[in-house]
Amino acid sequence: MDTTPTLINITRATVSKIGSVDFENLTFGNVFTDHMLACEYSNGAWQAPVIKPYEPFMIDPSAKVFHYGQAIFEGMKAYKDEHDDVWLFRPDENYDRFNKSAARLAMPEVPENIFIGGLKALLNIEREWVKKGKGNSLYIRPFMIATGSGVIAAPSTQYRFMIILSPARSYYSGEVKVIIAEHYSRAANGGIGAAKAAGNYSAQFYPTKLANEQGFQQIIWTDDATHTRLEEAGTMNVFFRINDTLYTAPTSERILDGVTRKSIIELAARENIPVEVRPVLVSEIVAAAENGTLKEIFGAGTAAVINPICGFSYKGKYYELPVSEDTFAAELKEKLTNIQYKLAEDTFGWTVKV
Amino acid sequence: MDTTPTLINITRATVSKIGSVDFENLTFGNVFTDHMLACEYSNGAWQAPVIKPYEPFMIDPSAKVFHYGQAIFEGMKAYKDEHDDVWLFRPDENYDRFNKSAARLAMPEVPENIFIGGLKALLNIEREWVKKGKGNSLYIRPFMIATGSGVIAAPSTQYRFMIILSPARSYYSGEVKVIIAEHYSRAANGGIGAAKAAGNYSAQFYPTKLANEQGFQQIIWTDDATHTRLEEAGTMNVFFRINDTLYTAPTSERILDGVTRKSIIELAARENIPVEVRPVLVSEIVAAAENGTLKEIFGAGTAAVINPICGFSYKGKYYELPVSEDTFAAELKEKLTNIQYKLAEDTFGWTVKV
Ligand SMILES: Cc1ncc(COP(=O)(O)O)c(C=O)c1O
Ligand SMILES: Cc1ncc(COP(=O)(O)O)c(C=O)c1O
Numbered sequence: 145m146d147t148t149p150t151l152i153n154i155t156r157a158t159v160s161k162i163g164s165v166d167f168e169n170l171t172f173g174n175v176f177t178d179h180m181l182a183c184e185y186s187n188g189a190w191q192a193p194v195i196k197p198y199e200p201f202m203i204d205p206s207a208k209v210f211h212y213g214q215a216i217f218e219g220m221k222a223y224k225d226e227h228d229d230v231w232l233f234r235p236d237e238n239y240d241r242f243n244k245s246a247a248r249l250a251m252p253e254v255p256e257n258i259f260i261g262g263l264k265a266l267l268n269i270e271r272e273w274v275k276k277g278k279g280n281s282l283y284i285r286p287f288m289i290a291t292g293s294g295v296i297a298a299p300s301t302q303y304r305f306m307i308i309l310s311p312a313r314s315y316y317s318g319e320v321k322v323i324i325a326e327h328y329s330r331a332a333n334g335g336i337g338a339a340k341a342a343g344n345y346s347a348q349f350y351p352t353k354l355a356n357e358q359g360f361q362q363i364i365w366t367d368d369a370t371h372t373r374l375e376e377a378g379t380m381n382v383f384f385r386i387n388d389t390l391y392t393a394p395t396s397e398r399i400l401d402g403v404t405r406k407s408i409i410e411l412a413a414r415e416n417i418p419v420e421v422r423p424v425l426v427s428e429i430v431a432a433a434e435n436g437t438l439k440e441i442f443g444a445g446t447a448a449v450i451n452p453i454c455g456f457s458y459k460g461k462y463y464e465l466p467v468s469e470d471t472f473a474a475e476l477k478e479k480l481t482n483i484q485y486k487l488a489e490d491t492f493g494w495t496v497k498v
Numbered sequence: 499m500d501t502t503p504t505l506i507n508i509t510r511a512t513v514s515k516i517g518s519v520d521f522e523n524l525t526f527g528n529v530f531t532d533h534m535l536a537c538e539y540s541n542g543a544w545q546a547p548v549i550k551p552y553e554p555f556m557i558d559p560s561a562k563v564f565h566y567g568q569a570i571f572e573g574m575k576a577y578k579d580e581h582d583d584v585w586l587f588r589p590d591e592n593y594d595r596f597n598k599s600a601a602r603l604a605m606p607e608v609p610e611n612i613f614i615g616g617l618k619a620l621l622n623i624e625r626e627w628v629k630k631g632k633g634n635s636l637y638i639r640p641f642m643i644a645t646g647s648g649v650i651a652a653p654s655t656q657y658r659f660m661i662i663l664s665p666a667r668s669y670y671s672g673e674v675k676v677i678i679a680e681h682y683s684r685a686a687n688g689g690i691g692a693a694k695a696a697g698n699y700s701a702q703f704y705p706t707k708l709a710n711e712q713g714f715q716q717i718i719w720t721d722d723a724t725h726t727r728l729e730e731a732g733t734m735n736v737f738f739r740i741n742d743t744l745y746t747a748p749t750s751e752r753i754l755d756g757v758t759r760k761s762i763i764e765l766a767a768r769e770n771i772p773v774e775v776r777p778v779l780v781s782e783i784v785a786a787a788e789n790g791t792l793k794e795i796f797g798a799g800t801a802a803v804i805n806p807i808c809g810f811s812y813k814g815k816y817y818e819l820p821v822s823e824d825t826f827a828a829e830l831k832e833k834l835t836n837i838q839y840k841l842a843e844d845t846f847g848w849t850v851k852v
Contacts, residue, residue, distance in 0.1 A: 148822055157688075169733060171650075172649075172650050173646050173648045173649035173650040175561070176559075176560060176649075180559060182640045198559070200556040200558045200559070201556065201557065201559065202554040202555065202556055202558055203555065204554045205530075205554070205660055205662050206527070206530060206553070206639075206662060206705040208562060208666075208700075209563070209569075209696075210563060210569055210571075210640070210641060210643050210696065210701070211569070211571050211641060211696055211698060212695030212696055212700045212703075213567040213695070213697035213698070213700045213701075214700040214703065215564055215565070215567060217564075219649075232767015244652070247703055247704065249700050249701075249704065250700070250703035250707050252566050274545065285560075285565070285649045285651070287564060289563060289564050290700075293528075294527045294528050295526075295527035295573075295637070295639045295664060296526050296527040296528075296661070297699045297702070297732060298523075298703070299700075299703045299707070306559055308559050308560060308649070310560075311775075325688070328688040328689075329686040329687055329688035329689050329738060330686070330689075331686055331689075332683040332684070332685055332686035332687075332689060332722035333683055333722040333723060334679070334681050334682040334683035334705075334722055335682075335683050335684075335685075335686060335688075335689075335701060335722065336697075336701045341567070341697065341701070342563075342564065342565055342566055342567030342697060343567035343695065343696060343698065343700065343701060344567070344697065345565070345567060345568075345651045346562075346566045346567045346568035346603050346604070346644075346653075346695070347570070347603075347689060347690045347695070347696065347697060348569075348597075348651075349566075349568065349603060349604035349652070350601065350602055350603065350604040351688075353604050353653070367688060367720065368686035368687040368688055368689065368723070369722070369723035369724075369838050370723075378651060378719035379651055393560060413638035413670055437736070451585060477707050
């Protein structure tokens with residue numbers, strides 16, 4: 145793969161703001177590093193990417209991103225090992241998914257030397273922002289927006305691809321209780337649920353706010369037609385453990401093909417934990433909760449890695465999950481993060497050095 | 499209703515660009531007037547709106563509108579009558595719908611004195627841009643975007659409401675052939691289809707591009723679960739005439755409650771044209787096309803007013819509609835635009851003077 149970022153024009157920030165950042169007390173996604181990458185698409189071609197100080201930019205009020213939501217993103221992380229080397233986790237997966245999202249939103253694909261090459265060049269400049277120690281990471285947000293002007297509902301002819309970086313600790317904290325969706329939904333059949341499209345997320349804000357008001361942190365979405373199948377959470381795929389088997393929904397047009405999800409499936413297989421990828425019915429999870437065979441539910445996603453869920457609500461009834469020292473969630477999280485932080489051998493070839 | 503825009507701070511453009519605009523050859527939504535309205539929401543409150551020269555603005559790369567699509571809009575028009583008075587058509591409907599969209603996207607409602615009062619103040623300044631003559635209008639685009647920064651999928655705490663204006667002739671030209679959706683969809687049950695949310699539109703770009711490549715201008719969306727019910731088109735509600743009755747789908751969570759649609763329903767009732775608001779099945783429309791009782795299909799929306807559809811494709815077969823001089827589409831469009839342009843008495847009280 146040609147990831148040589150030959151043409152990147154770099155303008156360095158005159159002072160770094162890193163000294164003012166409290167790395168022990170980071171709120172997710174609020175602090176950004178000194179530099180960002182930006183690349184314009186116009187006249188049917190990507191222009192040379194630039195790396196420059198992180199800063200606001202000018203945009204027309206009629207830019208299509210504001211009116212028609214033509215915007216996609218990715219979420220990845222960089223990790224630092226004991227030798228101060230910086231690593232990415234399966235960046236090719238994010239790159240592929242980004243371009244799948246682009247196609248679904250009628251946006252141009254971003255070439256590999258801009259996405260991967262540009263990211264590596266940016267990370268090289270920001271190495272200091274990747275802190276050592278498990279749990280510390282640099283969250284990476286590649287995104288693309290339609291910058292072309294004009295209030296007519298048609299694809300833009302101008303786009304901007306950007307990468308911004310935000311130092312992170314962990315995404316969720318505290319107990320996570322979820323509600324199983326009975327009315328609202330995240331995605332339509334034949335819709336854009338499988339794309340990391342901006343519009344998918346704001347659609348969840350209001351239902352999630354209602355859930356929050358009832359004391360639940362997240363919603364587990366169900367299929368919009370029947371609300372009988374468990375699909376995924378806001379920014380996580382979901383696994384259910386009944387007895388000693390893990391179950392997770394197959395990816396579809398409605399479900400994001402998560403990198404963490406697919407890594408867990410492979411990792412579990414290696415660890416001889418049975419995983420079944422098949423539709424997971426609300427009714428079977430409720431039954432399993434009632435008869436005591438439901439041992440765990442956890443979310444899986446880049447931001448949170450693995451997030452144990454301590455209970456769920458369905459049709460107004462709350463089901464508490466058993467507390468255990470010895471969970472698949474903990475075991476798989478440990479094994480997965482050990483690979484990410486280069487504390488265990490990466491037998492899968494998932495990690496890529498920057 | 500209190501629409502007094504008491505606090506609007508106005509900065510006039512030093513020169514008007516109106517002289518450089520070719521009003522006979524306008525492409526929809528490409529040219530903007532000299533001024534725009536902008537109003538910021540922060541610290542839980544709307545600040546004083548400003549009217550200032552139309553211009554790009556600064557925004558942070560991490561603004562939530564770019565990442566989570568928290569953005570809504572409206573589409574309305576101003577018309578000039580023979581006496582040089584400027585009129586709005588049912589602006590209260592757009593105002594109400596805007597705030598319904600806001601609620602669904604977990605955004606703050608915009609007060610009436612900012613939305614309606616601000617719009618009137620802006621239009622007063624831009625009267626010259628509203629051209630006389632049927633077909634001419636000033637397209638109005640109120641919109642709200644999440645400007646708060648931070649790459650965490652949660653509602654913003656900062657927003658910007660804006661109104662921009664674009665002189666228009668008519669939206670569609672030429673014959674409109676449509677495809678009936680068999681796979682892709684526009685909206686989910688329990689989703690945001692009934693909101694004028696930015697994300698709903700980019701979701702349609704790729705399927706519409708596929709339709710365009712096959713020689714069709716638009717898609718008529720069907721329900722995402724069964725694809726058996728006809729719902730609406732990209733930016734239009736849809737009416738079907740079988741024999742002498744008009745049929746249109748009921749509004750729902752999946753369908754935008756169009757102002758043109760509801761006006762046509764009322765107007766048709768006044769004109770003794772039978773209208774039935776009920777689910778319209780693909781199968782009955784195909785059957786009616788085959789047995790010759792399907793007389794018309796037309797789209798209804800602010801931009802196009804009424805847009806006759808000359809044929810549709812379903813399961814690879816193309817159904818041509820009969821050509822007639824004497825259509826409900828033409829009659830209703832004539833009656834509706836006469837009200838809008840103050841050429842006929844507005845028995846409904848729909849028009850509002852600026
Ligand atoms: C809707 C959705 N589901 C699942 C995930 C998990 O995907 P990944 O493991 O690639 O981060 C994400 C990404 O954060 C997401 O946005
Ligand atoms: C999805 C959709 N349906 C229908 C319409 C028609 O609504 P209105 O008549 O209020 O313009 C619009 C608005 O343009 C729309 O965006």
